[in-house]
Amino acid sequence: MNIGSDLVSVKPQKIVDNRTFPYMSVWIVVLTWNNYADTFECLRSLRALTYPNYHVVVVDNASNDGTPVRVRSDFPEVHLIENAGNLGVPAGYNVGFRYALEHGADGVVMLNNDTAVSPDLLHHLVHAAQHPQAGILVPTAFYFNAPTKIWSAGGRYRWFPPAIIMEKRRQRPGDPLRVLEYAIGSCILITRRAFEQAGLLDETYFFMWEDLDLSVRIRKAGLLILGVPQAALWHKVSQSTQPESPLFWRMHGRSGAIYYRRHSAVPYLAMVLHLGYFALREFLAKRQRHFIPPFLKGIGEGLIQPLKEFPQIQGRRGREDQRAL
CATH class of the missing domain: 3.90.550.60 (Spore Coat Polysaccharide Biosynthesis Protein SpsA; Chain A)
Structure with a gap:
């Protein structure tokens, strides 16, 4: 392109x-x-x-x-x-x-x-x-x-x-x-x-x-x-x-794990590199270690969460064809 x-x-x-x-x-x-x-x-x-x-x-x-x-x-x-x-x-x-x-x-x-x-x-x-x-x-x-x-x-x-x-x-x-x-x-x-x-x-x-x-x-x-x-x-x-809540960081970890399972050719390596760096930056450098447990819990949930099919919509042509039947 x-x-x-x-x-x-x-x-x-x-x-x-x-x-x-x-x-x-x-x-x-x-x-x-x-x-x-x-x-x-x-x-x-x-x-x-x-x-x-x-x-x-x-x-x-x-x-x-x-x-x-x-x-x-x-x-x-x-x-x-x-x-x-x-x-x-x-x-x-x-x-x-x-x-x-x-x-x-x-x-x-x-x-x-x-x-x-x-x-x-x-x-x-x-x-x-x-x-x-x-x-x-x-x-x-x-x-x-x-x-x-x-x-x-x-x-x-x-x-x-x-x-x-x-x-x-x-x-x-x-x-x-x-x-x-x-x-x-x-x-x-x-x-x-x-x-x-x-x-x-x-x-x-x-x-x-x-x-x-x-x-x-x-x-x-x-x-x-x-x-x-x-x-x-x-x-x-x-x-x-709220970014200062345990739920926020749990969902961050969960969603990040799902994302890399969906879109990375090497999901576990990508998770270690990206989410690992993220944890170092947010929790250790900023001294927010108390958010590490919910973040790791979220990653664990994301690793086992069943991946749903992407919801689809019908195009205009399909709807017009249905109305014609």
Whole structure:
């Protein structure tokens, strides 16, 4: 794949209106589990979007703080889906993805509830989505409490020390789109073709690493993950999954083990190198040894967790054929 030549045709242009490209149908899926104050700010920012053809779906993972009732009251225009229990991040999002795709979405935004988006976010993401190989479009995420400091602009694999690290390189608004290795799931636009060719999120994970897993499958399908520097949002970072909790590190270890079982030719060596370095950096160098037991417990769980099949969706043609029968 000649990435360099692909990028020439997608050099961003200043967007005044959308008359130069189609108003693709975009559905935004926000997953919630408590923390309604964050959800309120997120949904309020979505109300200010200037793109004309979008819908918002909130999928609630059995919140116990009254989130569903308050969403219905404060945001009656939002479609609310209530799960009977906490399905986890991938399965929870997949509920919303399926709903959006069944209702004709051309693209679906996976959005964390602890974010606030720029009013022109969708204009820029949809513009970039016109690239014929676009699979995932990734905006630049800034820290909510430091609004000019980049939190993430996608991710890449670093061979030594081994790690998947977030890109923080600042780009100018007129720069070409960047081809990325990984999409960070705080806010990404996933095209319909990406779902049809690579499937939905892997429900083997409960939370963490599911966005990295999807990124690998998108690239294996021959599609691109494109960083869109013009598109911006602000992220509060780990409001629901507190990084100072044993559960966070247990899930980190569990998901990392699942990821390398899925995608590495030498999974056990990859786990030793990557997760071993990670443990040295996070637990020993930072003197957080008390998190080593839950991290190791999670790795053990990930090593024996049965791997589920990737959830698939039916393409438009398949649905049309079924209706014709």
